[in-house]
Amino acid sequence: MPELPEVETTRRGIAPYVEGKKVARVVVRRSDLRLPVSGEISAELPGRTIRRAERRGKYLILRIERGGIILHLGMSGHLRMVPAITAPEKHDHLDIVLETGLALRFTDPRRFGLALWTVEEPLNHPLLMRLGPEPLEEGFSGDYLFQAGRGRVLAVKQFIMDSRIVAGVGNIYANEALFRAGINPALRAGAISPARFRRLAEALRVVLNEAIELGGTTLRDFRDGEGKPGYFALRLDVYGRGGEPCHNCGAKIQATRQGGRATYFCKVCQKR
DNA sequence: ATGGGCACCTGGCTGC
């Protein structure tokens, strides 16, 4: 479900309610997520204060004095603030109850998400350590992509969805950025010029920032930290629009598959 | 090292 903009929207939504707040207790209702939820969360977290809510790629980090909680929303997860007394529903797997009386509630029907406890530096956790640069920060550029793509025969769309290349880009925004950059998603990464990679890097920055401004993309169930949907779905040019007219030239949007994921593109506007 | 395929899990939608 959530890519970088949805995770960032979630972070911004919850940050005011969790930063500087002390944890009263933790309720784990299901621990069989993508990795098991450690009992240390409920044993160690109460009494500690959440210093910061940060994001790295699609991961959220709730920092305490040393270490913290690493959260990932998988395909179907979301986080929101609720009054702690709110009755849990079927897929509400975890509550971090604060002394303010609000709880950070983690919901995830498919349970591809994660909630990990660490006393080490969260950014050094094996799951985060190999993430590529943040696409909205220094260190990410078309020239970087060009260098990383040298010799790669992988399709450019799969290349930019590889979190080791760039963090946080999932299927929606990969499709959208390639459309805006005018690049065919099936092109080999190693066959793209520095100039075209610069267009792609810029398209990624622009599309991710626009999506964050609109609160992310809600296709069916994404909600921000306050339970509200995002409105970037209204701006989608290609994702989910197979057979519909291209917003730029009117040609039918093509729907294909790459690496098991749906790909949408305009064969007129994305010739190469 | 690289790329392809699959598994993990639930729910919603489509079409018979």
Add this chain to the structure above:
DNA sequence: TGCAGCCAGGTGCCCA
């Protein structure tokens, strides 16, 4: 109405 089949915003592992 029921049900089978397919699809979904992610990612890590196994294999060639």
